[in-house]
Amino acid sequence: MPATFIIFGASGDLTSRKLIPALYKLHCKKRLKGGLRVVGFSRSPYSHDEWRNELAETTKKFAGEDFSQPVWNDFAKNLFYHAGDIEHPADFDSLSDFLLEIEAGEACTRIFYLATAPRFYEPAVVHLGDSGLAHEAAAPRRIVIEKPFGSDLKSAEHLNEVIHLVFSEHQVYRIDHYLGKETVQNLFVLRFANTIFEPIWNRNYVDHVQITVAEEVDVGKRGGYYDRAGVLRDMFQNHLLQLTMITAMEAPVRYGADPVRNEKVKVLDAVRSITPEAVASDTFRGQYRGYLKAEGVAPNSRIATFGAVKLWIDNWRWQGVPFYLRSGKNMSCRTTQIVIQFREPPQKLFRDSPRSLDQSNRLVVQVQPNEGIQLHFQTKVPDAGMDLRQTDLDFDFHSEYHRALPEAYERLLLDALEGDASLFARADEVEAAWRIVDPIIKTWQETDAPPLLPYDAGDWGPLESAQWMEAQGREWFDNCPVLKRPAD
Numbered sequence: 001m002p003a004t005f006i007i008f009g010a011s012g013d014l015t016s017r018k019l020i021p022a023l024y025k026l027h028c029k030k031r032l033k034g035g036l037r038v039v040g041f042s043r044s045p046y047s048h049d050e051w052r053n054e055l056a057e058t059t060k061k062f063a064g065e066d067f068s069q070p071v072w073n074d075f076a077k078n079l080f081y082h083a084g085d086i087e088h089p090a091d092f093d094s095l096s097d098f099l100l101e102i103e104a105g106e107a108c109t110r111i112f113y114l115a116t117a118p119r120f121y122e123p124a125v126v127h128l129g130d131s132g133l134a135h136e137a138a139a140p141r142r143i144v145i146e147k148p149f150g151s152d153l154k155s156a157e158h159l160n161e162v163i164h165l166v167f168s169e170h171q172v173y174r175i176d177h178y179l180g181k182e183t184v185q186n187l188f189v190l191r192f193a194n195t196i197f198e199p200i201w202n203r204n205y206v207d208h209v210q211i212t213v214a215e216e217v218d219v220g221k222r223g224g225y226y227d228r229a230g231v232l233r234d235m236f237q238n239h240l241l242q243l244t245m246i247t248a249m250e251a252p253v254r255y256g257a258d259p260v261r262n263e264k265v266k267v268l269d270a271v272r273s274i275t276p277e278a279v280a281s282d283t284f285r286g287q288y289r290g291y292l293k294a295e296g297v298a299p300n301s302r303i304a305t306f307g308a309v310k311l312w313i314d315n316w317r318w319q320g321v322p323f324y325l326r327s328g329k330n331m332s333c334r335t336t337q338i339v340i341q342f343r344e345p346p347q348k349l350f351r352d353s354p355r356s357l358d359q360s361n362r363l364v365v366q367v368q369p370n371e372g373i374q375l376h377f378q379t380k381v382p383d384a385g386m387d388l389r390q391t392d393l394d395f396d397f398h399s400e401y402h403r404a405l406p407e408a409y410e411r412l413l414l415d416a417l418e419g420d421a422s423l424f425a426r427a428d429e430v431e432a433a434w435r436i437v438d439p440i441i442k443t444w445q446e447t448d449a450p451p452l453l454p455y456d457a458g459d460w461g462p463l464e465s466a467q468w469m470e471a472q473g474r475e476w477f478d479n480c481p482v483l484k485r486p487a488d
């Protein structure tokens, strides 16, 4: 069935940087079966051609080598622009007429994509309902909603209520671009298409898990937004908890939207509530030096740009195994890693060896960059008595598959078009995630526990974070990226 993809917030950054390049690449790969029309909706007064020309320039920049003028021309024939204001109900009626006109009586799947500022989500949903645009009759109607989905549990619940008055849950696609990353999807495959990991993927063999999303960039021009969000809302409520769920979940009964999401939600439901006392001991926060001078940031801001949180998952698989989640801006490098640290051997047979055994028995999933997997283990150094050394087995996506990994949005937009919600968050999932981070945000706002510590650009967060781990008998895995390429 042909589809029409309607973008609210069409003149914005997300549209030109991510959505159009992703749709264009899907067109290049001939993945858009049935044909696709794209309609941009925003207040700026563009003609169809003006919008097409502007997007040609930006797509050239963001699609890089994949850009071909003839292929673009073919794609751009199906790009249309309709000016309108999200807050004006009459503009939705005229959008509805315009869609009927370009679809010329064909039954088309319609995807409404909210790429606007979050304050427009609610009016957009209400007006889509009132204008009849959300009504599923001859063809599917779906809505895709960008993050942030609410700013706390209450606002997320409210947004879900507003959405559910207009759309059924099966029509709703809450996006988290981390789920579109190949390496995140590969986690499902690593865990559930192999049997060798499953027997040891639990409290009997795992000492702890570290999930790090470190960013080299600072807040840049997004200070206005970031200073209200901070690292917990910006990264933990969504991306880090998504990685936690996939690392910790049970195998679903089959690979499909509901079975997968049922298992994911169970993980969040099993996370032990963090009391204000636990916030002081089990969380850690920092702010990089220079943050207060960023555009849009309050001069006395107490917002954390680095955070670490220790979570306990109280179920049979993970009881007693801490999950350390950490993320920050302006850190030493860009890396997203999941480290499964297995327990030490019960007996140190090679006690005279000068090497520590702590550095082995570890599986590292390198989500980005230099995507791959590394297994760390001890080997005997030849001809050196019983001297041991940590060595590794590497799997690197690029050397194995010799092609660039697709952008997360390509996969997610295609799934939304095809009606597969497996890689999108369900209503209960986002609410459960807010239920975990809300008490931490609240305690961080109200007390000085833990203190907000400064760190320099290029550090792994405040230096004290290493001591925080040491006090628990553990060590952060501060390596990036673990898989080296010849060019690195």
Ligand code: BG6
Residues within 6 Å of the ligand: 147, 177, 215, 234, 235
């Ligand atoms: C976004 C956050 O959701 O994810 C940004 O708002 C962050 O602050 C970005 O930089 C990180 O995404 P990625 O794909 O670069 O790891």
